[in-house]
């Protein structure tokens with residue numbers, strides 16, 4: 001679908017006149033181009049003037065709307081304060097009324113976020129069109145003008161936080177409407193050092209980030225560690241030359257671990273560094289141990305020369321800490337230092353992102369983190385000079401200015417990352433979390449790991465194998481907005497537009513093993529290997545009508561039919577071989593050779609059974625493909641059954657050969673010469 005129609009379909013009708021006049025700009029461009037004599041300087045002036053006017057209109061409207069929303073939020077806050085001080089009996093109804101108002105404000109904020117993105121896309125698209133079709137280059141102009149009217153940079157974060165607080169106040173006031181769907185038992189403050197929880201990861205298309213945020217904040221408040229502090233997180237991951245920790249994680253080896261240093265905010269303003277170890281336990285469960293170390297001791301700690309003596313001394317003086325606490329802490333330090341020494345770990349990768357965390361303070365049961373602006377940067381010592389001053393990290397990017405780096409040194413992740421961290425001790429996951437997963441706003445990314453992704457992207461040639469999700473990154477995960485029909489999106493796809501909706505249905509075998517194996521056999525070219533592995537998966541567009549399904553209908557490609565045929569031929573080859581062998585055995589057996597006859601019959605039975613089964617399976621898979629059925633297409637039991645039957649038949653053969661009397665007994669023959 002063309003952007004003009006997309007804009008018309010997606011705009012918020014009440015604000016229609018305040019959107020960029022994309023069609024008007026396009027007409028202006030066309031008029032100049034079609035004119036005799038071509039597009040002249042005069043046409044360009046006219047176009048630039050209109051574009052500038054549109055930009056200012058958008059900027060002014062967004063600012064005005066944002067201010068309006070802020071004052072509405074302020075009014076709600078004031079009313080909530082008044083109600084809390086007023087002890088009259090209708091408090092509950094008044095809170096309900098506030099909730100209704102904040103719901104409306106939240107909707108408006110969602111629209112404003114969409115407004116921002118649509119207009120920004122419109123401006124970028126028209127500039128691209130203009131630059132391609134005329135001899136003028138508008139890039140320098142637009143970058144100056146966007147700096148002056150930076151509407152696209154607005155995150156609306158202060159209002160998001162205020163709304164979250166308001167929701168929290170309203171929900172707290174109305175305990176009976178337990179929107180969290182969790183019992184309101186106050187939980188104790190968990191240990192600062194150790195957390196054990198189940199973590200599920202999702203990707204969010206930038207267009208959906210605000211909607212996801214506003215959905216979550218209706219149920220969980222934004223957790224701010226220190227008001228007014230920078231929400232960025234930097235982590236420094238350690239590994240060795242062979243990328244052992246990376247590989248263990250990709251292979252999902254039992255107990256795979258990550259060791260990293262983490263700090264909050266921009267480096268210059270932080271003195272405290274967290275040493276963290278994350279161990280993958282069973283399933284999606286992981287344990288995380290961490291402790292803070294002063295920046296000046298980090299180097300010595302990593303070399304094993306400093307064992308947190310001061311912290312241990314403080315613990316010993318603290319009556320709240322038991323002998324066991326101290327022992328566990330010492331063991332943790334020793335284990336981390338031993339791992340660093342034995343595996344020769346070095347800083348390899350840095351990650352940087354903005355985090356918004358949603359959680360009821362001191363309640364660890366449901367914690368949700370939403371990371372945006374996620375950068376991965378090489379931290380390895382391929383250029384020693386970079387880490388001269390401070391041994392354990394490169395200092396040239398402490399201000400998070402990654403733009404100055406060469407493209408091979410850093411990469412930006414195209415989506416936001418949502419992590420749902422549950423520590424429910426057998427309690428049910430809240431319903432709203434399930435609904436969010438089903439909403440189509442987020443894309444499940446099983447086993448996704450920021451570290452693994454960073455290494456796979458920036459150290460591709462050294463990484464022995466790549467994670468399964470890597471090729472999915474280039475596919476657009478945006479699902480259709482409620483306003484857009486499925487046909488529009490099909491059209492989008494036909495046009496090959498960037499908003500074509502793609503995902504890859506995951507092969508079951510990939511679910512267990514987080515890997516695309518590129519090392520097998522003759523060390524093939526990685527790109528080719530990834531492509532080959534991909535071709536084994538079925539590429540599917542997301543199902544528009546059933547957003548609750550991650551996997552939608554199958555895109556039928558020729559290779560899918562061929563794969564079905566190949567599987568059928570493999571089964572047929574096996575059946576014919578077995579039947580031929582059985583027939584030879586049957587023919588070669590003398591008439592009185594009971595054992596030979598019986599075994600030949602058994603093998604023939606298995607052979608014919610396999611043949612019939614393969615025809616049936618081939619046909620049923622064919623009709624599944626034709627009807628675009630999402631699967632599963634794998635066959636778990638039949639191969640096992642065939643193996644078992646052959647094992648039993650061969651075993652019986654040996655057994656009867658060793659005990660000829662059994663055959664004599666069963667046939668009643670007086671003398672039988674049992675030979676093959």
Ligand SMILES: Nc1ncnc2c1ncn2[C@@H]1O[C@H](COP(=O)(O)OP(=O)(O)OP(=O)(O)O)[C@@H](O)[C@H]1O
Pocket residue numbers: 225226229233264265288355357367369419
């Ligand atoms: N500036 C800060 N200084 C110290 N601790 C902080 C700061 N900001 C957040 N925290 C706390 O650090 C703890 C860990 O949170 P953090 O966001 O680093 O990781 P997480 O969400 O627990 O998990 P993950 O390892 O998946 O990132 C939380 O209890 C959080 O409140």
